[in-house]
Amino acid sequence: MAFPLSLLYPEIILTGLGLLLLCTDLLLGRESKKGLMYLTIVGAAAAAAALVPLAGLRQEILEGTMLLDPFAVFFKAVALAILVLVALVSWEYVERNRIRSGEFFALLTFATLGLMFMVSSRDLITIYLGLELSSISTYILAGIMRDDAHSNEAAVKYFLVGTLASGVLLYGMSLLYGVAGTTYLPEIARVLQGAAGGTAGVGAAAGNGGLSALAVVATIFLVGGFGFKIAAVPFHMWVPDTYEGAPTPVTAFISVGPKAAALAVLLRVFPGGLEGTGAQWTVIFAFLAAVSMTLGNLTALTQPNIKRMLGYSSIAQLGYILIGLVTWREQGGAAILFYVLTYSIANLSAFAVIIAAGNRLGSDELDAYAGLSQKSPLAAWTLTVAFAALIGIPPTGVFFGKFFIFMSALQGGYLWLALLLAANSVISAGYYFGVVRRMFLVPPTVDTPVQLPRALSLAALLTLAAVLATGLAVEPLFRWASLAAVLP
Amino acid sequence: MQIPFLSLVVFVPLVGAVLALLVPRHQERTIKILAIVFTAIPVLLVAWMLTQYDFGTAGIQFEERYSWVPSLGIGYTLGTDGISFPMLIVTALITLIATIASWNISRRVKDYFALLLLLETGMMGVFTALDYILFYLFFEVVLVPMYFLIGIWGGPRREYAAIKFFIYTLLGSVVMLIGIIALYLNSGEPRTFDMLTLAERGGLSFGLQWWLFLAFFIGFAIKVPVFPFHTWLPDAHVEAPTAISVILAGILLKMGTYGILRINLPTFPEAAQSLAPALAFLGVLSMIYGAFVAMWQKDLKKLVAYSSVSHMGYVILGIAALTPVAINGAIYQMVAHGLITGMLFLLVGMIYDRLHTRQISEMSGLYNTLPKIAVILAFASFASLGLPGLAGFIAEFFVFLGAYPVFQTHVIVGVITVVLTAGYMLWMVQRTLMGKERSQFAGTPDAYGWEVAYLVPLMILILLFGIYPATLMNIMNESVLNLVAKVGGI
Numbered sequence: 001m002a003f004p005l006s007l008l009y010p011e012i013i014l015t016g017l018g019l020l021l022l023c024t025d026l027l028l029g030r031e032s033k034k035g036l037m038y039l040t041i042v043g044a045a046a047a048a049a050a051l052v053p054l055a056g057l058r059q060e061i062l063e064g065t066m067l068l069d070p071f072a073v074f075f076k077a078v079a080l081a082i083l084v085l086v087a088l089v090s091w092e093y094v095e096r097n098r099i100r101s102g103e104f105f106a107l108l109t110f111a112t113l114g115l116m117f118m119v120s121s122r123d124l125i126t127i128y129l130g131l132e133l134s135s136i137s138t139y140i141l142a143g144i145m146r147d148d149a150h151s152n153e154a155a156v157k158y159f160l161v162g163t164l165a166s167g168v169l170l171y172g173m174s175l176l177y178g179v180a181g182t183t184y185l186p187e188i189a190r191v192l193q194g195a196a197g198g199t200a201g202v203g204a205a206a207g208n209g210g211l212s213a214l215a216v217v218a219t220i221f222l223v224g225g226f227g228f229k230i231a232a233v234p235f236h237m238w239v240p241d242t243y244e245g246a247p248t249p250v251t252a253f254i255s256v257g258p259k260a261a262a263l264a265v266l267l268r269v270f271p272g273g274l275e276g277t278g279a280q281w282t283v284i285f286a287f288l289a290a291v292s293m294t295l296g297n298l299t300a301l302t303q304p305n306i307k308r309m310l311g312y313s314s315i316a317q318l319g320y321i322l323i324g325l326v327t328w329r330e331q332g333g334a335a336i337l338f339y340v341l342t343y344s345i346a347n348l349s350a351f352a353v354i355i356a357a358g359n360r361l362g363s364d365e366l367d368a369y370a371g372l373s374q375k376s377p378l379a380a381w382t383l384t385v386a387f388a389a390l391i392g393i394p395p396t397g398v399f400f401g402k403f404f405i406f407m408s409a410l411q412g413g414y415l416w417l418a419l420l421l422a423a424n425s426v427i428s429a430g431y432y433f434g435v436v437r438r439m440f441l442v443p444p445t446v447d448t449p450v451q452l453p454r455a456l457s458l459a460a461l462l463t464l465a466a467v468l469a470t471g472l473a474v475e476p477l478f479r480w481a482s483l484a485a486v487l488p
Numbered sequence: 489m490q491i492p493f494l495s496l497v498v499f500v501p502l503v504g505a506v507l508a509l510l511v512p513r514h515q516e517r518t519i520k521i522l523a524i525v526f527t528a529i530p531v532l533l534v535a536w537m538l539t540q541y542d543f544g545t546a547g548i549q550f551e552e553r554y555s556w557v558p559s560l561g562i563g564y565t566l567g568t569d570g571i572s573f574p575m576l577i578v579t580a581l582i583t584l585i586a587t588i589a590s591w592n593i594s595r596r597v598k599d600y601f602a603l604l605l606l607l608e609t610g611m612m613g614v615f616t617a618l619d620y621i622l623f624y625l626f627f628e629v630v631l632v633p634m635y636f637l638i639g640i641w642g643g644p645r646r647e648y649a650a651i652k653f654f655i656y657t658l659l660g661s662v663v664m665l666i667g668i669i670a671l672y673l674n675s676g677e678p679r680t681f682d683m684l685t686l687a688e689r690g691g692l693s694f695g696l697q698w699w700l701f702l703a704f705f706i707g708f709a710i711k712v713p714v715f716p717f718h719t720w721l722p723d724a725h726v727e728a729p730t731a732i733s734v735i736l737a738g739i740l741l742k743m744g745t746y747g748i749l750r751i752n753l754p755t756f757p758e759a760a761q762s763l764a765p766a767l768a769f770l771g772v773l774s775m776i777y778g779a780f781v782a783m784w785q786k787d788l789k790k791l792v793a794y795s796s797v798s799h800m801g802y803v804i805l806g807i808a809a810l811t812p813v814a815i816n817g818a819i820y821q822m823v824a825h826g827l828i829t830g831m832l833f834l835l836v837g838m839i840y841d842r843l844h845t846r847q848i849s850e851m852s853g854l855y856n857t858l859p860k861i862a863v864i865l866a867f868a869s870f871a872s873l874g875l876p877g878l879a880g881f882i883a884e885f886f887v888f889l890g891a892y893p894v895f896q897t898h899v900i901v902g903v904i905t906v907v908l909t910a911g912y913m914l915w916m917v918q919r920t921l922m923g924k925e926r927s928q929f930a931g932t933p934d935a936y937g938w939e940v941a942y943l944v945p946l947m948i949l950i951l952l953f954g955i956y957p958a959t960l961m962n963i964m965n966e967s968v969l970n971l972v973a974k975v976g977g978i
Contacts (some may be wrong), residue, residue, distance in 0.1 A: 373599075374596075391658075393628050393631070394624065394625040395629070403621075406666060406669050407673070411673055419666065422662040422663060422665070423662075425658070429655060429658050437639065440636060440640055441646070441647050474557045475556070475558060478557065478559060482559075
C-alpha cells in the first residue's frame with residue numbers, strides 16, 4: 001500500500017543528519033568541531049518542523065507495521081526535544097574529554113532515530129528493529145571514552161545486560177508469534193481476545209484459563225525484556241554502574257530517551273495489543289511499580305555519587321510512571337504521556353547542571369556540591385527547581401504529572417499504590433534535598449569558581465523556564481497528552 | 489474597573505522578590521529598603537480593602553475567578569470572607585514587621601529578602617485561594633523558602649531543623665493531596681476543584697467524609713501543630729532566625745487551623761460533628777501538654793515555642809465546639825496569638841542579640857539592665873497568659889464560653905491551662921526580669937527607637953482587641969454564623 005513519503009520526513013531528515021555529521025566530521029578542523037553541535041540542533045529542529053504537519057494524522061505506513069498517530073507524534077516530539085537538549089549540554093563535556101565529536105553526535109542522532117521508529121511501530125519486528133538501533137547506538141555512546149576504565153565498564157555492563165534483555169524480549173516475541181501466528185499487534189490482540197473470550201463460558205473458574213500457557217509465558221518474557229530496557233526493579237542492576245561510568249551527557253540521554261520510547265512501546269503492546277490478557281499483566285506492572293519506586297528511593301538515599309543517585313531516582317520515577325500503565329483505562333495513558341514529557345525536561349535540567357558542575361568541580365561526588373549556591377546561583381537554583389519538580393512540588397510540570405498519576409490510581413481503585421506513591425514522594429525529598437542542603441547550607445570546601453559556559457547557561461535557563469511553564473500551561477499540554485493517549 | 493485587590497496582595501511580594509534578585513548583590517541597603525516597601529504595600533492594600541469591606545455579609549468578597557485548567561475544573565479563584573480576612577491583616581502586618589526586624593541580617597542579604605518575599609506570596613495565597621489545587625500550590629510554595637530561611641540563617645542545628653520541618657510538612661501535604669483528589673472524584677458532575685462549590689454540593693457518604701476529613705486533618709494538624717504531630721515545631725522555632733520564628737508562629741501555624749475552618753468543617757459537616765469530641769480532646773491535650781512542657785524549659789525561645797503548642801490548642805478546642813461563640817473565639821485566638829507570640833519572639837530575639845544567651849538561668853534583673861525591653865516583654869507575657877483587657881483574654885474567654893455547653897469536662901480541664909500559663913509566664917518574668925542585676929550585662933544597649941517603633945503598633949492592636957472586641961468580631965461574625973449553620977452544630 002502506498003503512503004505519502006512525507007509521513008517519514010522526520011526520520012529521513014534524522015538519517016540524513018546522522019550521515020551528514022559523519023561526513024562533515026572529516027572536513028572540519030579540530031577547532032571548528034563545535035559546528036557539529038550546531039548541525040545536530042539545526043537538523044533536529046528541521047525534523048521537528050517536518051513533524052508539525054503530521055499532528056492529528058492517523059495513517060498506516062508499510063502494511064501497517066508502523067502507524068503514524070498523535071501518540072507517535074507526541075513521543076517523536078519528546079525524542080527530538082531530548083536530542084536538542086542533550087546536544088546542547090554535551091559540547092563542553094565532549095571537548096574536555098576529547099571525545100570524537102563526529103561519532104558522538106552521529107550516534108546520538110541514530111539513537112534518537114531508533115526511538116522514533118520504536119514509538120510508531122505496531123509490529124513486533126519493527127519494534128525490535130527500532131529498539132536495537134537505539135540500543136546499539138547507546139551501548140557505543142556509553143563506552144565512547146575509550147581510555148576511561150569507568151566508561152568501558154559502563155558500556156560492557158550495559159551491553160551485556162542489554163543484549164540479554166533483547167534476547168529475552170525476542171524469545172517472548174517468538175512465543176507470541178507461535179500463539180498468534182502473526183507479529184502484527186492488532187492481529188495478535190484479536191487472536192488472544194478470541195481465545196480468552198471463546199472459552200470464558202467453559203473455564204470461567206480458571207479466570208484466564210482460556211489463554212494458552214504459552215501466551216502467559218510470552219507475556220512474562222516480554223515484561224522481563226522491557227523491564228530491563230526501562231530499568232524497573234528487579235531488572236535494574238545495570239543502572240548504577242552504567243549511569244556513573246558513562247559520559248554524563250550519555251547518562252542524561254539514557255535516563256530519559258530510551259525510557260520514554262520503551263514506555264511508548266509498552267503502551268502499544270500491553271493495553272494496545274495484549275488487552276485480552278488484562279488481569280495478568282496489570283498485576284505484574286502494579287508489582288513492578290511498587291517495588292521500583294520503593295527500592296529505587298530507599299537505595300538512592302545512601303548514594304554518595306550524584307549520577308548514581310539519579311540512576312536510582314530514575315528507577316523510582318519509572319515506578320511512579322508504571323502506575324499509569326496499571327490504570328491505563330482511567331486516563332493512565334494520558335498521565336504517562338504528561339509525566340514522561342515533564343519528567344524528561346526536569347531530569348535534563350538537573351543533568352545540565354550536573355554536567356556543568358562536574359566539569360568545573362572535577363567530581364560527581366555529592367560532597368563536591370558543598371556551597372555551590374555561592375559559586376554559581378544559576379546552577380544551584382536550576383538544580384533546586386529541578387529536584388523540587390522531581391519531588392512533585394507545584395508549580396512545576398512534574399507536579400501535575402504526579403497529580404494525574406494519583407488521579408488515575410484513585411480512579412482505578414488502586415488506593416494502596418497512591419498511598420505508596422505519597423510515601424515515596426516524601427522519602428525522595430530526603431535525597432533530593434540532601435543535594436540542596438549541600439549546595440545552600442554547607443559552606444564551600446574548595447574555592448573553585450564555577451562559571452557556566454554559554455551553552456550550558458542557556459540549557460539551564462531553558463529547562464528551568466520549561467519546568468515552571470509546563471506547570472502553568474497545564475491545559476494545552478494535558479489536552480495534547482489526552483488526545484495522543486487514545487490508542488486504537 | 490474593579491481593582492484585583494487579592495491578586496495584588498498575593499503577587500506584589502513576588503514582584504518584590506524578583507526585583508530584589510535583580511539588584512546587585514553588594515547593594516544590601518537597597519535590597520532591604522525594597523523588601524520593606526514591598527511588604528508595606530500589602531499592608532496598605534489590606535487597609536484599603538478594610539475600608540471597602542462589607543461587614544454585613546457572610547459571603548465571599550473581593551472575589552476573582554478565572555479558569556486555569558478548564559478540562560479538569562481547576563480555577564484561579566481568590567476571595568476572602570470573615571474567616572480569612574483577619575488572617576490577611578495579621579499576615580500583612582507580621583510580615584512587614586518581620587522584614588523590618590531583619591534589618592541586621594548581614595549574610596547573603598539578597599537571598600534572604602527574596603525568599604522572605606516569596607514566603608509572603610505563599611502565605612497570602614493560602615489564605616485567599618478558593619480552589620483546591622491553587623490552595624495546595626500555595627501551601628507547598630510556603631515550604632521551600634521556609635526550608636532555606638531556617639536552613640541558611642538559623643542556629644547551630646539549623647540543617648536538622650530545616651529538613652525536619654520540610655519532611656513533616658511534606659508528609660502532611662501529600663496525604664492532603666490524595667484527599668483532594670478523592671474528594672474531586674467522588675463529588676459528582678461536573679467535576680470541579682472549587683472549594684465553595686464542593687462544600688455547597690455535599691452529598692458525600694458518611695464513611696467517605698470521615699476518611700477525607702482525616703486526610704485533610706493530618707495535613708493541617710502537622711502544620712498547627714496538634715499534639716502528637718508537634719515535634720518539628722520546637723526544633724524549627726529554636727533554630728530559625730528571629731524574624732522567621734515570628735512568621736512561623738504568627739502566620740504559618742494558622743494555616744493549619746484556617747484549613748480546618750475553610751475546608752474540613754463546611755465540606756465534611758457530618759464527619760466534623762462525629763469527630764468533634766476527638767478534636768476537642770486533642771485540643772485540650774495540646775493545651776495542657778504544651779503548658780507543662782513550656783514550664784520545664786530552660787531556654788527562653790523554647791518556652792515561647794511550647795507556649796505556641798498550648799495556645800493553638802485553644803483554637804482547636806474552639807473549632808471542635810462548633811458553636812458561633814467558640815469559633816469566633818478560635819479565630820480571635822488565631823489573631824491574638826499571632827500578634828502576641830510574634831511579639832514574644834521579637835523580644836526573645838532582641839534579648840539574645842544583646843546578651844548572646846537564651847538560658848533563663850543566665851539572666852536576671854533585666855528590668856534594670858534593659859528597662860524598655862523588659863517592660864514590653866512583661867506586657868507581652870501578660871497578654872500571653874490572658875490578662876483581661878488584652879487580646880488573649882477575649883479569645884480564651886470566648887473559646888471557653890462557647891465550648892462549655894458542648895464539652896463541659898474539656899473546658900473544666902482546659903481552664904487549668906490558664907493557671908499553668910500564668911504560672912510559667914510569671915515564673916519566666918520573675919526569673920529573667922526581676923532579681924539581681926548581672927554585672928556582665930551592664931552597659932548593654934536597650935531597645936533602639938526603630939525596634940520600639942515596630943513593637944508599639946503590636947501593643948496598640950493587642951490592647952485595642954482586648955478592650956473593644958467588636959472591631960474584629962464585626963469582620964468575622966457573619967461568616968462564622970454561616971459556617972456554623974452549615975455544619976449544624978453538635
